Amino acid sequence: MNENNQRDVFDAIADPTRRRLIRLLAEAEEMPLHELTTHFEMGRTAVSKHLTVLKEAGLVLDRKVGRETRYRLNASPLREIQDWVAFYSKFWSTNMLRLSQLLEEEEE
Structure with missing residues (x-):
């Protein structure tokens, strides 16, 4: 990670799973973790780890809605x-x- 504790954007998009998450979030305004997970052959924990990498790069924003965490793309x-x-x-x-x-x- 770079000096301001943010992950490099190039590093974040290097993984095909993360690029697919970006695409899914670009096509939807906002998606909860359980809905994102249905698009992958991996568990919620693995998808969540990919979302964390994207979040560290500033590409994904999240917010709590009750017990659910919803994710959206920050493309800037x-x-x-x-x-x-x-x-x-x-x-x-x-x-x-x-x-x-x-x-x-x-x-x-």
């Missing part, structure tokens, strides 16, 4: 990933443009 930390991908997207676009120009020059 995903901007870090979007910005990272956008940087490399520009990098590849620029390099592909250069390659295209080089190939055109060779043909002439």
